[in-house]
Amino acid sequence: MYTFKQHSILPGFNLALGFTLLYLSLIVLIPLSAAFIRTAELTWPEFWSTVTTPRVLASYRLTFGASFAAACVNAVFGLLVAWVLVRYHFPGKKLVDALVDLPFALPTAVAGIALTALYAGNGWIGQFLEPLGVKVAFTPLGIFVALTFIGLPFVVRTVQPVLEDIETELEEAAATLGANRWQTFTRIIFPAIFPALMTGFALAFARAIGEYGSVIFIAGNMPMVSEITPLLIVTKLEQYDYAGATALSVVMLVISFILLLIINLLQWWSRRRNSAT
Amino acid sequence: MTTITFPLSADTQKQRTTQEPAWIRILLIGLTLIFLTLFLFIPLISVFYEAFKKGADVYLAAITDPDAVAAIKLTLTIAAIAVPLNMVFGIAAAWAIAKFEFRGKNLLITLIDLPFSVSPVVSGLIYVLVFGLQGWFGSWLAEHDIKIIFAVPGIVLATVFVTVPFIARELIPLMQEQGTEEEEAAVVLGASGWQTFYQVTLPNIKWGLLYGAILCNARAMGEFGAVSVVSGHIRGSTNTMPLHVEILYNEYNFAAAFAVASLLALLALVTLALKTLIEFRNQQHQQRGHE
Amino acid sequence: MSIEVLNLSKQFGTFTALHDVSLQVHSGELLALLGPSGSGKTTLLRVIAGLETTDSGQVLFHGEDATDQHVRERQVGFVFQHYALFRNMTIFENVAFGLRVRPKKFRPSNTEIRERVMKLLYLVQLDWLADRYPHQLSGGQRQRIALARALAVEPKVLLLDEPFGALDAKVRKELRSWLRRLHDDMHITSVFVTHDQEEALEVADRVVVMNEGRIEQIGTPDEVYENPASPFVYEFLGNVNLFHSRLHRGRAWIGSIEVEAPEHAEAEEVAAIAYVRPHEIEVERKQNGDAALAALVVHVLSVGPIVRLELVRKNDIDITPIQVEISKERFRELQLVKGDEVFIKPRRLSLFPNHQNKVNETAQAC
Numbered sequence: 015m016y017t018f019k020q021h022s023i024l025p026g027f028n029l030a031l032g033f034t035l036l037y038l039s040l041i042v043l044i045p046l047s048a049a050f051i052r053t054a055e056l057t058w059p060e061f062w063s064t065v066t067t068p069r070v071l072a073s074y075r076l077t078f079g080a081s082f083a084a085a086c087v088n089a090v091f092g093l094l095v096a097w098v099l100v101r102y103h104f105p106g107k108k109l110v111d112a113l114v115d116l117p118f119a120l121p122t123a124v125a126g127i128a129l130t131a132l133y134a135g136n137g138w139i140g141q142f143l144e145p146l147g148v149k150v151a152f153t154p155l156g157i158f159v160a161l162t163f164i165g166l167p168f169v170v171r172t173v174q175p176v177l178e179d180i181e182t183e184l185e186e187a188a189a190t191l192g193a194n195r196w197q198t199f200t201r202i203i204f205p206a207i208f209p210a211l212m213t214g215f216a217l218a219f220a221r222a223i224g225e226y227g228s229v230i231f232i233a234g235n236m237p238m239v240s241e242i243t244p245l246l247i248v249t250k251l252e253q254y255d256y257a258g259a260t261a262l263s264v265v266m267l268v269i270s271f272i273l274l275l276i277i278n279l280l281q282w283w284s285r286r287r288n289s290a291t
Numbered sequence: 292m293t294t295i296t297f298p299l300s301a302d303t304q305k306q307r308t309t310q311e312p313a314w315i316r317i318l319l320i321g322l323t324l325i326f327l328t329l330f331l332f333i334p335l336i337s338v339f340y341e342a343f344k345k346g347a348d349v350y351l352a353a354i355t356d357p358d359a360v361a362a363i364k365l366t367l368t369i370a371a372i373a374v375p376l377n378m379v380f381g382i383a384a385a386w387a388i389a390k391f392e393f394r395g396k397n398l399l400i401t402l403i404d405l406p407f408s409v410s411p412v413v414s415g416l417i418y419v420l421v422f423g424l425q426g427w428f429g430s431w432l433a434e435h436d437i438k439i440i441f442a443v444p445g446i447v448l449a450t451v452f453v454t455v456p457f458i459a460r461e462l463i464p465l466m467q468e469q470g471t472e473e474e475e476a477a478v479v480l481g482a483s484g485w486q487t488f489y490q491v492t493l494p495n496i497k498w499g500l501l502y503g504a505i506l507c508n509a510r511a512m513g514e515f516g517a518v519s520v521v522s523g524h525i526r527g528s529t530n531t532m533p534l535h536v537e538i539l540y541n542e543y544n545f546a547a548a549f550a551v552a553s554l555l556a557l558l559a560l561v562t563l564a565l566k567t568l569i570e571f572r573n574q575q576h577q578q579r580g581h582e
Numbered sequence: 583m584s585i586e587v588l589n590l591s592k593q594f595g596t597f598t599a600l601h602d603v604s605l606q607v608h609s610g611e612l613l614a615l616l617g618p619s620g621s622g623k624t625t626l627l628r629v630i631a632g633l634e635t636t637d638s639g640q641v642l643f644h645g646e647d648a649t650d651q652h653v654r655e656r657q658v659g660f661v662f663q664h665y666a667l668f669r670n671m672t673i674f675e676n677v678a679f680g681l682r683v684r685p686k687k688f689r690p691s692n693t694e695i696r697e698r699v700m701k702l703l704y705l706v707q708l709d710w711l712a713d714r715y716p717h718q719l720s721g722g723q724r725q726r727i728a729l730a731r732a733l734a735v736e737p738k739v740l741l742l743d744e745p746f747g748a749l750d751a752k753v754r755k756e757l758r759s760w761l762r763r764l765h766d767d768m769h770i771t772s773v774f775v776t777h778d779q780e781e782a783l784e785v786a787d788r789v790v791v792m793n794e795g796r797i798e799q800i801g802t803p804d805e806v807y808e809n810p811a812s813p814f815v816y817e818f819l820g821n822v823n824l825f826h827s828r829l830h831r832g833r834a835w836i837g838s839i840e841v842e843a844p845e846h847a848e849a850e851e852v853a854a855i856a857y858v859r860p861h862e863i864e865v866e867r868k869q870n871g872d873a874a875l876a877a878l879v880v881h882v883l884s885v886g887p888i889v890r891l892e893l894v895r896k897n898d899i900d901i902t903p904i905q906v907e908i909s910k911e912r913f914r915e916l917q918l919v920k921g922d923e924v925f926i927k928p929r930r931l932s933l934f935p936n937h938q939n940k941v942n943e944t945a946q947a948c
Binding site for chain 2: 037
């Protein structure tokens with residue numbers, strides 16, 4: 015027997031669901047579909063040549079390369095931060111814990127100008143790097159720094175709760191069976207948090223790919239060198255190349271949706287892994 | 292930085308079978324603090340340093356400049372529209388999803404999360420495609436002299452889009468966890484739908500609602516990419532605070548740019564403080580509930 | 583008020599929760615719905631309350647059809663399994679809720695509400711907790727408040743879903759007899775759901791035993807315990823031993839034991855299973871003329887006034903141990919130790935034909 019909804023005596027289902035669907039359609043679904051419908055006006059060769067010009071390809075390489083590198087750094091240091099926050103006590107820990115979310119709360123434009131000022135040749139950090147021949151601001155390295163800042167909370171906040179839930183009994187059991195600390199970590203703890211770590215990595219990566227505000231200030235925005243794909247979309251838009259901008263944004267959307275799917279699968283895996291223990 | 296001390300008394304030493312040696316702990320804590328200092332604390336401090344570098348007069352002048360005041364007003368207006376809208380949406384979506392069983396629920400949850408995975412630039416662009424001069428409704432809007440793109444309505448729409456999930460995703464798990472028994476009990480006792488919602492459901496979710504609203508507000512006030520695409524950057528009219536920061540910065544007016552940015556950084560700090568406060572309260576509450 | 587349930591059926595997807603269930607609840611009685619989880623007892627209770635709809639069938643309140651009545655109009659008091667107290671309200675406000683949400687015309691005045699709530703809190707002996715919040719109360723206290731809240735709207739019927747399910751053993755026992763006394767004082771028609779047979783038998787006027795969406799038996803606690811109507815009821819209410827047997831024209835054989843079975847006069851060479859309670863088995867050291875089954879003592883548990891013996895038949899086929907309960911005096915007379923040979927025979931038994939098996943296949947076992 016087909017039933018859309020199970021019976022309930024609570025009122026308001028039709029109203030609530032109806033409003034939810036209407037709102038989502040008007041705000042999210044119809045505008046998003048516009049990108050796909052407008053792109054469909056292009057022929058496939060037109061579309062393909064638009065999204066594979068050398069300048070566009072260079073922007074993909076930069077966007078994905080820098081995002082991947084930033085997500086990797088965040089995976090390592092995010093795990094470290096989560097570990098330290100869960101396992102150790104030190105003065106100011108509460109403050110540090112609260113400030114980890116700063117990249118979520120700080121407007122990206124503010125982050126962008128602050129990082130640029132710091133890493134410029136005369137900035138607080140840049141002045142030490144410049145003599146070593148390391149240029150950060152206005153280079154791809156700067157993009158990597160901005161994306162690392164933006165993605166920092168993701169890994170910490172996905173790994174932290176899982177780490178908190180690991181029972182000390184598991185580790186004690188490993189210890190009674192003769193495992194040393196390193197063995198306990200690699201064989202017991204790490205496998206338990208691995209799905210969460212991957213989820214955090216994917217979230218940071220996905221966020222970095224679409225990031226705009228914090229990057230454009232520090233990037234230098236040189237075509238072929240330090241121009242990210244979102245910036246290229248804006249540039250095309252400012253040149254009234256709507257078809258080009260839309261085609262590129264469809265590529266970005268498709269990649270985002272694939273990443274969203276992967277993230278959902280990872281979260282499902284993570285939940286299953288944690289409920290099984 | 293203050294010196295770090297570790298409690299290494301006899302009884303804490305005893306439970307160290309599941310603990311690393313002290314030097315490893317110090318090393319890991321040290322690494323963490325160095326990393327966070329470089330990537331978090333110094334950027335945050337530098338915003339305020341740069342803002343006040345040229346003195347309090349320059350700072351005050353920058354934030355009382357008419358264009359800056361207009362930007363602040365616009366940013367507050369947009370948040371005042373976007374946050375309540377997404378609040379109503381979040382409550383409706385969470386009510387439907389958490390209190391009822393129906394098909395396609397998981398798909399709906401994924402759709403609500405969708406804006407999080409869309410690049411801000413694309414979020415702005417799609418509204419240009421719908422309402423812009425070249426867009427679906429462009430010519431109709433032009434005929435009726437209604438401006439959405441490069442005007443305030445466009446900024447509001449783009450902001451609402453990027454902040455859609457914030458409140459819903461706080462409320463859905465919270466209301467799912469609370470179940471339906473209390474609402475059922477209220478209805479059995481004769482309460483109407485609205486009475487049940489106002490007297491039973493709403494008091495139970497108020498903190499989650501506030502939490503979501505604070506995060507939603509922070510993003511609404513700070514959004515840059517999406518707003519930048521639809522705003523047109525008209526000073527004193529369609530310039531939000533983050534866009535104003537960009538304009539000042541590109542004019543090499545660094546002190547003024549950082550002055551306005553410092554207000555946004557302050558907003559971020561207040562957001563984090565409130566967020567931490569609510570989390571702390573919830574923790575206390577949970578502990579009390581488990582007694 | 584009486585409740586009548588006629589031919590209720592309810593399906594959840596492919597799962598049949600209720601299968602053509604009919605039932606009558608007499609005015610003023612305390613009725614228990616007893617069954618294992620998934621037996622449909624909670625669904626039945628929720629249908630009576632109006633919290634759940636049915637696919638077919640009727641619910642009558644005092645002879646009037648209430649099937650399509652909204653739960654708000656049915657005037658039932660419902661006590662939820664996890665109490666469902668409003669966590670944001672004080673105990674007082676919880677109990678007052680049902681009165682406060684009434685339309686202005688029917689709403690009692692504040693002083694009246696106050697009087698009624700305090701009276702109820704006094705009735706459940708928790709008037710001193712009026713200003714506390716639910717999370718400050720123990721499980722047993724919450725349960726009593728949930729009951730007071732349900733009673734505040736003066737329901738015609740009181741429905742309780744696993745009322746003692748979430749409490750620890752000692753509090754359960756106390757609340758059980760308290761509920762019985764309360765019911766005796768108020769005489770409000772009450773139905774409660776439980777999976778605990780002891781609870782049902784001890785508290786209820788009548789017990790409805792349910793299994794897989796059907797009613798297996800309805801009767802007083804004595805009736806269902808002494809004369810179970812089906813193998814399921816036998817196994818669900820207390821321990822029972824199973825013996826393979828053969829039925830033929832009103833007589834049955836368990837091994838060499840022959841018993842009268844007039845209710846199976848029509849049976850022709852049918853395999854059957856004899857159900858025997860542990861305390862209805864006689865144990866002898868010697869075979870004194872009558873037919874009996876030989877068995878070995880494999881375990882003796884002699885703590886308390888009742889001694890439990892575990893026996894194994896000597897035919898090597900029935901390996902399931904037989905549970906026997908005898909009094910301490912009888913045990914002293916017999917002076918049994920592990921390994922002794924004994925002869926047993928059932929004092930009382932019930933026979934249920936085993937329709938799946940032909941007699942020849944199981945005759946060996948007898």
